[in-house]
Amino acid sequence: MRLRASGPCALVLVAAVGLVPAGGAAHAADPVSTVTYGEADRAEALAYWTTDRMRKVGAAIDEGRTPAGQKQWTGARMAPVGRLFFVDEKGNDSWCTATSVPGENGSTAVTAGHCVQLPASPGNVHSSMVFVPGYSEGRQPHGAYAVRAFTMPRSWEQDDQGDVAAVVLDPREGRRLADAVGTLPVAFTDKPGGEVTLFGYPGTSPQRGEQLLFCTATARASEDHGQEVGCGMGGGASGGPWLSGFDRAEGRGTVVGMTSYGDSATESRTTSAEVLGPLARQVYDRAQGM
Numbered sequence: 001m002r003l004r005a006s007g008p009c010a011l012v013l014v015a016a017v018g019l020v021p022a023g024g025a026a027h028a029a030d031p032v033s034t035v036t037y038g039e040a041d042r043a044e045a046l047a048y049w050t051t052d053r054m055r056k057v058g059a060a061i062d063e064g065r066t067p068a069g070q071k072q073w074t075g076a077r078m079a080p081v082g083r084l085f086f087v088d089e090k091g092n093d094s095w096c097t098a099t100s101v102p103g104e105n106g107s108t109a110v111t112a113g114h115c116v117q118l119p120a121s122p123g124n125v126h127s128s129m130v131f132v133p134g135y136s137e138g139r140q141p142h143g144a145y146a147v148r149a150f151t152m153p154r155s156w157e158q159d160d161q162g163d164v165a166a167v168v169l170d171p172r173e174g175r176r177l178a179d180a181v182g183t184l185p186v187a188f189t190d191k192p193g194g195e196v197t198l199f200g201y202p203g204t205s206p207q208r209g210e211q212l213l214f215c216t217a218t219a220r221a222s223e224d225h226g227q228e229v230g231c232g233m234g235g236g237a238s239g240g241p242w243l244s245g246f247d248r249a250e251g252r253g254t255v256v257g258m259t260s261y262g263d264s265a266t267e268s269r270t271t272s273a274e275v276l277g278p279l280a281r282q283v284y285d286r287a288q289g290m
Contacts, residue, residue: 031279032286033157035117035125035150042146042170045128049085055138057085057093058208063234066204067269070213070233073199076251078212079142079181081241082133083201084111084167086126089118095209097200097240098131098167099255102183103288106176107145107169110186110284111239112260116150116167119160125150131169133181135201137210142180145169151287153279163225163260164280165239166287184241186255186284190277192219192227193256197246198271200237200259209236216246219273225260226275233262233271242273 037045080100088094096115101108109131118124129147132140148170153162169177187193197216201209217229219242233240238260243253257273274280 031154032282033152033154034286034290037129037146037148041127042148045130045146046144048087048128049130049144051138051140053093054083054085054132054135054140055210057095058203058210058236060092061203061208061235062205063203063236064205066202066207066213066234067232069231070202070204070215072207073212073214075248077134078199078251079134080184081199081212082131083135083209084109084115084129084131084239086115086129088126089124095201095236096238097236097259099241099258100133100177100181100183101166101186101255101284101288102178105168105288105290106178107171108284108288109167109169109177110241110255110258111165111167112258113152113156113163113165114260115239116165117152117157119156119163120158122157129167131167131177133177136212143172145172145177149287149290151283151290153283155279162274162279164258164274164276164283166284168287168290184243184253184255186276187244188276188278188281188284189256190275192221192275193242193244194219196229196242196244196256197253198229198231198233198237198240198242198259200233200240202234203236204234213237219257222272225272227257228270228272230269231271232269233259237262237271
């Protein structure tokens with residue numbers, strides 16, 4: 001089951017002025033797809049996502065009870081991790097999780113491919129996307145950042161393969177994302193991450209996406225996406241970071257995966273992520289240079 005927030009995590013066919021997919025025959029050989037949003041779209045997104053709307057988005061979902069192994073993070077500052085809000089294909093408000101990472105532009109965050117684009121459906125992208133780093137129970141300590149572009153594997157856009165993405169954010173009040181909240185490094189090892197700590201904003205109860213939750217487990221190889229752990233986070237945690245070498249005192253670790261699929265409702269309670277290899281590196285490189 002792909003992790004979901006408000007209803008199916010299928011995305012929106014956007015006809016808004018300023019949305020520019022870099023697709024077509026001329027780009028068929030390019031392994032990375034890019035979509036950009038116009039200035040009017042970004043302004044609309046910021047106006048749309050009021051604090052009240054953010055707090056209400058989890059009220060209509062029922063992901064079941066939060067598993068006992070997941071706890072609210074109350075330790076060191078985790079400002080690079082936050083909620084990625086959007087509107088889905090049915091016009092429903094929804095969200096994923098994303099993480100600020102280093103980049104030449106100082107404005108890059110990584111998440112899951114299905115958090116930005118309906119797989120195997122060119123043009124079906126999310127609308128009204130904003131990233132709120134450090135979100136907690138309605139509080140936005142660093143404000144909201146409008147998504148101006150995103151990158152993903154062309155194989156995700158065309159064939160449902162490679163559930164990773166990177167979003168590029170507008171500066172806020174003259175400050176770039178990395179300058180405001182810091183970053184967590186990314187490692188492209190092309191293998192499972194070993195002992196990892198997962199973070200996300202799942203829609204399970206009683207949190208309903210309002211709190212950053214975490215769990216720690218050992219990643220093992222899996223057939224579907226490359227790696228999985230015995231910790232089933234609910235919908236809304238999609239795109240959340242898998243951190244290797246996590247230092248609890250400092251709130252630091254290295255991103256070695258982003259939550260893709262999971263199951264928090266059955267005894268298996270597993271969560272999967274793509275192994276970050278050469279293709280994920282290309283997606284990241286394209287975004288952090290924009």
